[in-house]
Amino acid sequence: MIKGLYEAHLPVKNLDISIEFYQKLGLKLALRYEKIAFFWIEEGKSWLGLWEGKEYRTPYHPSLRHIAFRVSYEDLKNSLKWLESLQIEAVPHGGRTTNKPFIRPNQGNASVYFNDLDGNSLELMCYVEVPDDLKHLTETLSFEDWETLIAKHSK
Known part of the structure; x- marks a missing residue:
């Protein structure tokens, strides 16, 4: 039934700065909203969501x-x-x-x-x-x- 991982998520403090960092790693920005961005890890297969907010302080x-x-x-x-x-x-x-x-x-x-x-x-x-x-x-x-x-x- 399970074929692989579709998505994972991380908290970030500043979405704009984080977008630059993950693009530098070679990930392609798929979608951008006000406080959320999704990057393709494998295009059409799996992506990473970045969520701007105070949750980045989570230990x-x-x-x-x-x-x-x-x-x-x-x-x-x-x-x-x-x-x-x-x-x-x-x-x-x-x-x-x-x-x-x-x-x-x-x-x-x-x-x-x-x-x-x-x-x-x-x-x-x-x-x-x-x-x-x-x-x-x-x-x-x-x-x-x-x-x-x-x-x-x-x-």
């Missing part, structure tokens, strides 16, 4: 103020350079001390995190093929460590 919690955008593995490897070109700084996540992209073998995915202008948590994320005998690994690995492990594993 951060991933269940309330977080979005993960799907990207390719290669794009994620280059994400720090891309974010830097947009003058956006990646942030450490989950007790990590580095802001570099990382792999979660047990989940079969990889991520890098950054924030929008209102402190909403944004994530670039991709699927990662993990051999069955490595799916038990629960620690996060850098791309370098992951690719070294996979090279050794495939020998």
